[in-house]
Amino acid sequence: DCYPEAVSLVRRENQHRAKPGHGNDSVPAASTLNVAGRLDIDSSGLLVLTQNGSIARRLISPDSRVEKEYRGRVSGTLDAHTIAQLCHGLSLDGRVLRPARVTQHGAHQLMFILTEGRKRQIRRMCELVGLKVSNLTRTRIGGVALDRLPRGQWRYLESGEQF
DSSP: OOOOOGGGGOSGGGBOOSSTTOSOOOOOOGGGOEESSOOOTTOEEOOOEESOHHHHHHHHSTTOOOOEEEEEEEESOOOHHHHHHHHSOOEETTEEOOOOEEEEOSSSEEEEEESOOOTTHHHHHHHHTTOEEEEEEEEEETTEEOTTOOTTOBOOOOTTOOO
8 A cells, every 4th residue: 555645635625624714824835844753554643743843852752751642442352450561561672661551441442641652562562462453543642632633634733732
C-alpha cells in the first residue's frame, strides 16, 4: 500500500472547523511543517504537525514526559495480572519502560497512557504479555485531544490547548 505523507493532507479542503467561519483561513505550506511524533503505519489517530521546533522537541525528545493516550483493541487473555504487567516492569530493547497507565474498557479494549514513545511500543508491550493488538488509535497528546476530528482532516490548535 502507498500512503500519503501526513503533511500532504494539510490543504484548505481538508481543514476541519468546529463552526463555520471559525479559525484561521491560512494554510501553512507543507514544506514548513514537521511531524512531532510519528504513528506506526498500522495505527491511526492524532498526529501533530508544527512549524515550532521547540514544540517538536518537547513532544519527541527522549526526555519528554508529555502524556500520549491510545485506545486499542486486543485479543488474548485480559486479567488483572496482565494489566499490571503492562503498567510496570516491562523492558524493550534491553531498557525498562517507564510506568504506564493501562485500563480496561470492555472485553477487548484497553486505554494506554504513556510518557514515552518507543518504536511500536504498545504492540510490542502487548506481545510480551500474550496479547495481540488489532486496532490502535492515538486519542490525545498532552492537553490536545483528537475528539471528533474526521480522519484525514486537520485543524489549528484552539485557544487554551497546549501540550
